[in-house]
Amino acid sequence: MNELQEFLTGRIWLRDFTPFPQEMIEKSIREGFIQVQKGITENLQCARCLEISPEKIVSFWCAKCEGQCHYCRHCIRMGRVSTCTDLITWKESHTISPYSHSFHWNGELTKLQQQASEELGDSLHQNRSHLIYAVCGAGKTELLFSPLHQALSEGKRVCIAAPRTDVILELSPRLQAVFPELMIHTLYGGSTFEPGFARLVMATTHQLYRFQHAFDLVIVDEADAFPYSYDPSLARAVSKSLKPGAPIIYVSATPSPKLLESVPHQSKIFRRFHGHPLPVPIYRALWNYRRSFRTNKMPKKLADWIIQKLEKGEPFMVFFPTIEMIRQAEPLFKEIDIRIEAVHSKDPDRKEKVMKLRAGEIPGILTSTILERGVTIENVQVGIVGADEDIFEASALIQMAGRAGRSGKFPEGQVIFFHNGVSWQMDKARNLINSYNEEGFR
Structure with missing residues (x-):
């Protein structure tokens, strides 16, 4: 019973797909510990992801209902939620004692x-929301440690959430090292079941x-x-x-205007922790790069840059706008050095390759842009092929550029915007980086 309570407390879960025997679930329902609700509400809203759009809440003929039923397309990868499926939650809250274990930093x-x-x-x-607006490499995670310890010490349950799996996988061991005796659960698509009640x-x-x-929090x-x-729906999920x-x-290093306007209490850091400025991107024309890769030809300027980094022994990351282009380019890069991944x-295997x-x-x-955030490689040099592509908004370009120069030992990494014509987003990204440097050194 305790294991079931620890798992379900604060969760909303498909009744038929818990990691516990159904007999245990049914017994807890009969005894009044578990609350049951329909997956799709009467007003056709998904009770799990709160989606209400008619395009996402779809009707179908259901044998179980013997008639029309509805299901949510939006969160279906987590198991189908429909009118005739039940979601369960634990009724009582879990009492959390103040955290008094070690804080290692x-x-x-x-x-x-x-x-x-x-x-x-x-x-x-004061129990109010807050925005940390800090440039890439400012040390945002480190400044969270003390407030996080404060919250845990007061018996609060905390979640650190991020849109990307890679960011969570990067942060989780760092937090576990800081709070070695704390139970931390790490959840992402494909993660394994972790028992117990995690404070973090x-x-x-x-x-x-x-x-x-x-x-x-x-x-x-x-x-x-x-x-x-x-x-x-993801913002709604956070609120829920x-x-x-x-x-x-x-x-965030690049908060949207909407976020800046909606959170009045803010802290701003426009200087990296090591005190050096952000690397300013260099523009380098790479005409007709798409056709070059399609015809199995390596653009000379790109090849020269790679060879230069190999000769200097400098690690590099080269970002591409599409997976298709990565696959076209990979054999050409391996002709230069077979070890390039x-x-x-x-x-x-991306985690192992990183x-x-x-x-x-x-x-x-x-x-691809999958590594634009949450990845720190000492002395890495950054090239962005197709920096002019529509997929690369200024915020993404700033994040990719932010992989360079993060180490105090190597603070002056190089960032190259390889392009087929300078875009407005490229100029916006470079101008913002320059403005951060100016603001940070006033």
């Missing part, structure tokens, strides 16, 4: 980091569809990132996962 914050950390702590004390949950924002009134990292910034009146902390969202780049086992990596 001996680093020092810069003056700007310390100021932001204190401002955030003050917002948490690391999750992709999609996983919050499965939570309801669970957390005293949610920290949304990379709050400007796709798909969170484009899918209103919170206990009534609980605050949200947003963390390629990753994208559909690559199950680790190889970090360990110096491979010289460079070709990637």
Whole structure:
């Protein structure tokens, strides 16, 4: 019973698909511990993801209902929610004792980091939402440690959510090292079942569809990132996962105008933790690169840049606008150096390949925007092929550029915008980076 309570507390779950025997579920329902509700409400809203759009709540003929039924297309990857399926939650709240275990972090914050950390702590004390607006490499995660410890010490349950799985996988071991005795659950598509009641949950924002009134605080990292910034249901999921009146902390290097306007309490850091400016992108024309890759020809300027990095022993990341282009380019790069690897969202081995780049086992990596955030490689150099492509908005270009120069030992990484004509988004990204540097050194 305790294991079932620990699992279901704060969760909203498909009745027929829990990691517990159905007999245990039915017994808890009869005894009044579990609340049951229909998957699709009477007003045709999904009770899990709160989707209400007629395009997403679809009718069909159902043998179980012996007539018309509805199901939610929006969150179907998490198991189908329909009119005749039940969602279950644990009725009673879980009492959390104050956290008094070890806090292992001996680093020092810069003056700007310390100021932001204190401002955030003050917002948490007053139970109000807050935005951390800090450039790539400012040390956003480190300034969260003390306020996070404060919240846990007060017996609060906390979720750190991010739109990308890679960001969660990068953050989770760092938090576990800081709070070694704390139970932390890490949830993402394909993650394995973790028993127990976690005080700290690391999750992709999609996983919050499965939570309801669970957390005293949610920290949304990379709050400007796709798909969170484009899918209103993910913002609803964050709100649904919170206990009534609980605050949200947003963390972003490139917050949208809407986010800047909606969160009045903000901390801004426009200087990296090591005190050096952000690398300013260099424009380099790469005419007809699409045709070159289609015809199995390596653009000379790109090849020269790769050879230069190989000769200097500098690791590199080359971003591409499409997976198709990565696949076309990969054999051409391997002709230069067979060790160069390629990753994208559909690559199950991308985590291992990034680790190889970090360990110096491979010289460079070709990637989609899947690695534009949450990845830190010492001394990495960045090239963006097709920086003029429509898919690359200014915020994405800034994030990709932000992979370079993050280390205090190597603060002056190179960023090249390879293009087939300068775009407005390229200029916007470079102008913003210059403005951050100006603001950060006033």
